[in-house]
Amino acid sequence: MELLNNFKQIVIETPVDKIINQIKELITSGQLKPGDKLPPERKLCEALGVGRSHVRDAIxxxxxxxxxxxxxQSGTVVAGLGMTALEGLITDVLRLEVKDFRSLVExxxxxxTNAAALAAQNRTEEDLAGIEAALLAYKNKKAASVYAVDEDLMFHLKIAEASKNSVLKSLMLVITPDILTNYNELDACGDGRSVSALEEHELILFHIKEKNIEGATQAMRAHLSDILDFSNTLQVEDFNRSNGKKR
Amino acid sequence: MELLNNFKQIVIETPVDKIINQIKELITSGQLKPGDKLPPERKLCEALGVGRSHVRDAIxxxxxxxxxxxxxQSGTVVAGLGMTALEGLITDVLRLEVKDFRSLVExxxxxxTNAAALAAQNRTEEDLAGIEAALLAYKNKKAASVYAVDEDLMFHLKIAEASKNSVLKSLMLVITPDILTNYNELDACGDGRSVSALEEHELILFHIKEKNIEGATQAMRAHLSDILDFSNTLQVEDFNRSNGKKR
DNA sequence: TCTTATTAATTGGTTGACCAATTTATGTAT
DNA sequence: ATACATAAATTGGTCAACCAATTAATAAGA
Structure with missing residues (x-):
């Protein structure tokens, strides 16, 4: 069984990825500075020996x-943004490469917690109605079945909306897919946690309604740390299983 | 002059954008549920009356x-992720549509601040060396010229690395381009702020070195709130000018 | 009737050719 | 020699045809 661990993950490097790496290499090595024009697509695909589509996809x-x-009709240039962002861009940024679940939950x-704080500060009456509706949907779904992940996340999303911080909300949306994929694999979803989760949601809503910033923060932190603790009780084996199968 | 304000921003909706909106509409309206297969590309481009490239780009x-x-060789399906995330996905998520600079800075x-806290907690000796190197580069560049945005951000990025939280670092990278574009337009970059920024950087580094979590957090917060205050002194007119010209 | 092999149709992937706009080169007139 | 107009070449954008792999359908065998 542990013989499986002797196999190394095979990196499937598509043509596009290879091109991207070469371009990044050119930029990080300084051969391409911000403002410089890239060679035209035709020259590139000729030099790289690939079709133009691949080059265009990479670009x-x-x-x-x-x-x-x-x-x-003019060309492709390196955007203003210097090597700064490139430095840490070893792999795709957005396909977060979530190797560690810890970072994700953290x-x-x-x-x-910050969204909850801002929501307590900025929420309108409409926001409250939205959050309550989401909570109600969650409650109903939970009464009927044990599986209410969507409704759960919707509750959190409504809070993010109430924070009136569009960027914060967008970032939550960015990590949501990864949260989901990990939870769907890890979360048994039929455990004792479910009962307390509802109460915690209600507590969070209460503090947001009362515009109690500190209270909302703490309630959210407690809610999520519960989840975090629960995840930590899982076997490492299960955690490893959840990796590697993406794409 | 103010006659210009009577003109509405023309939204250049490329074919790709239109297709994306239609697909999103199908999903949000429930006609396409997670797991469902999308019509084949050929049918789509026929129904939409556009070339297949556009459909492929949208997908x-x-x-x-x-x-x-x-x-x-099988088809395109709606990913697991339920409508939950779609709900707030009115516009592109990643091209953050930063209409409000406030959300971005907030x-x-x-x-x-959280990255600084985690860095103070988890930093290794190598991390310290990296941060110090970045700080030195910033110092040198600053002595030579007033323009050292790249080096500035590199310092912050090194801290994010030291936090040992890959997701947090990725998210910072995600918003960095927007930070830059806004700053490049807004930041006069030749103001009195420059002198204090260096000292603040040194203070942050000090606390991280000392593993003083609270100190690092506060130092970073003070550093950034200075920047925020400075931005807020700008005219609203300037702020508006900075919008709308993206792509 | 059920299983299996073979064939046909459909899929996304890839390529090359064509288009309109831009840029550059060239030639002519001043 | 310079300025300007015209033409040629180069650019990214778009499209249609082709490819290989997969899937579905069909026919033959048990």
Whole structure:
């Protein structure tokens, strides 16, 4: 069984990835400085021996990350942003490469506690109604079944909306897919935790309603640390299993 | 002059954007549920009356966001992630649509203060060396010129690395481009702030070195709130000017 | 009738050619 | 010699055709 551990993860490096790496290499090595024009796509695909689609895909991907900027009928240039962001961009940024569940949960706690604090500060009456509706949906679903992950997250998302911080909300959305994939694998979802989760949600809502910033923060922290503790009780084996299967 | 204000920003909606919106509409309206297969690309581009490249680009973009998943030679399906995340996904998530600079800076403060705290807790000797090197580079550049944004951000990035939280670091990288574009427009960069920034950096480093979690947090918060205060002194007119010109 | 092999259709992946806009080069007139 | 107009080349954007792998359908055998 442990013979499996002797196998190394095979990195499937698509043509696009290879091109991206080469371009990044050129930038990090200083051969391409911000403002410089990239060789035209045709020259690139000829030099690299691949189709132009691949080159275009690579450029488009780097454009997403704000590293390149393509000017139609003019060329592709390295965006202003210097090597700074590139430095840590060893692998794809957004496909977060969540190798460690700890970082993920830790970050979630940071985002959500602050969202709760801001929500307690900025929430409107409409926000309260939205949060309550989400909580109600969660309660009903939970009464019927044990599986209410979507409704759970919706509750948290409504709080993020009430924070009136669009960026914070966007970042929560960014990590949500990873949270979900990890939870779907890890969370047994039929444990004793479920009962207390509802009460904790209600406590959070109460503090937000009362505009009690500190209270909302602590309630959210307690809620999430419960989840964190629960995750930590899982076997390491289970955790390892949850990796590696992505893409 | 104020006649210009009567013009509405023209939204250049590329074919790709239109397709994305249609697909998102299908998902949010429930006509496409997670796990469902999308119509094949050929049918789609026929129904939409556009080239297949556009459809493929749209799919690829949505795949970035984790909304779709294309299985080669099999089809494209809606990823597991329920409507939950879609709910708030009115516009592109990652091109953060930073309409409000406040949210951006606010979020940056949240991320960075926590990164500083974690760095004070987890930093190794190598991390310290890296942070010091970045600080030195910043100092040198600053002595030579007033423009050292890259080196400044590198210092912050090294701290994020020292936090040993990969997700947190990734999220900082995500918002960094937006920070830069906004700063490049807003920051006069030749003001009195520059002198104190260096001292503040040194103070942060000191606390991280001493493993003083609370101290590092406060030092970082003070550092960033200075920047925030400075930004707030800018004219609203300048702020508005900084919007709308992106892409 | 059920299983299995073979074939046909459909899928996303890839390529090369074409298009319009831009930039550069060239030639002519001043 | 310089300025300007015109033409040629280069650019990214777009599209349609082709490819290999997968899947579905069908037919043959037990």
């Amino acid at each position: 488009k991907k780097l454009e997403f990350y704000g590293i390149l900027k393509t000017l139609p 970050t979630r706690v940071i985002l959500e | 690829k973009k949505l795949e970035f966001y984790g909304i779709l998943k294309t299985l080669p 979020t940056r403060v949240i991320l960075e």
